[in-house]
Amino acid sequence: GAGVSQTPSNKVTEKGKYVELRCDPISGHTALYWYRQSLGQGPEFLIYFQGTGAADDSGLPNDRFFAVRPEGSVSTLKIQRTERGDSAVYLCASSPTVNQPQHFGDGTRLSIL
Amino acid sequence: DQQVKQNSPSLSVQEGRISILNCDYTNSMFDYFLWYKKYPAEGPTFLISISSIKDKNEDGRFTVFLNKSAKHLSLHIVPSQPGDSAVYFCAATFNSGNTPLVFGKGTRLSVIA
Numbered sequence: 001g002a003g004v005s006q007t008p009s010n011k012v013t014e015k016g017k018y019v020e021l022r023c024d025p026i027s028g029h030t031a032l033y034w035y036r037q038s039l040g041q042g043p044e045f046l047i048y049f050q051g052t053g054a055a056d057d058s059g060l061p062n063d064r065f066f067a068v069r070p071e072g073s074v075s076t077l078k079i080q081r082t083e084r085g086d087s088a089v090y091l092c093a094s095s096p097t098v099n100q101p102q103h104f105g106d107g108t109r110l111s112i113l
Numbered sequence: 114d115q116q117v118k119q120n121s122p123s124l125s126v127q128e129g130r131i132s133i134l135n136c137d138y139t140n141s142m143f144d145y146f147l148w149y150k151k152y153p154a155e156g157p158t159f160l161i162s163i164s165s166i167k168d169k170n171e172d173g174r175f176t177v178f179l180n181k182s183a184k185h186l187s188l189h190i191v192p193s194q195p196g197d198s199a200v201y202f203c204a205a206t207f208n209s210g211n212t213p214l215v216f217g218k219g220t221r222l223s224v225i226a
Contacts, residue, residue, distance in 0.1 A: 004156070006156075032215075034215055035213075035214075035216075039220055042117075042202050042204075042216030042217050042219055043157065043214070043216050044216070045213040045214065045215070047207060048212070048213050049129055057212070062129065091156055091157070093156075101147055101159040101192070102159070102214060103159060104149075104156035104157045104158070104159075105156050106154065106155050106156045107156050107170050112116070
């Protein structure tokens with residue numbers, strides 16, 4: 001079956017613009033996670049959904065970042081007034097409910113000029 | 114403060130020999146540990162996991178060892194193959210895995226033919 005799908009694979013935009021990053025999880029996975037990976041670092045947690053609701057958004061760096069998952073499947077990560085420091089690879093992962101590993105997409109490489 | 118530490122940024126091993134990747138953690142509440150493998154421009158791929166109630170888990174050429182008293186885990190790959198060359202991330206979590214992962218910075222493994 002299909003894995004986690006993220007679009008676009010690359011996004012280049014100017015400082016101050018708004019961006020949306022999309023994640024299609026594995027079918028039937030109720031948990032969905034967003035991470036951000038900067039160069040030379042491991043992925044860092046941003047936000048986690050269980051179904052439609054955000055179970056934990058403690059990793060979002062500030063209020064410019066927001067994510068939704070309105071129907072409990074596809075999720076969109078939204079970044080307002082982008083800054084150069086937002087440049088990173090944004091990874092999405094999904095898992096079944098309990099005690100199962102998270103499966104990652106290939107990420108969206110975001111570059112803010 | 115890094116809760117999961119991979120102190121070796123890189124490791125080179127001859128094909129056919131054993132690769133040992135190490136990981137230390139500081140939070141004694143972690144109860145589930147995972148190893149992910151990452152190729153360039155791809156997302157992390159789940160490799161193997163271990164619950165804190167065990168001290169060893171084996172899957173083919175891959176074995177993970179957990180030493181809770183030392184807060185240390187290691188991944189053994191034997192025999193190492195050139196296709197194992199990748200960045201390996203150690204990750205830890207609470208609640209038996211259904212919560213966000215905390216990653217180390219990764220170790221780049223090079224298997225030399």
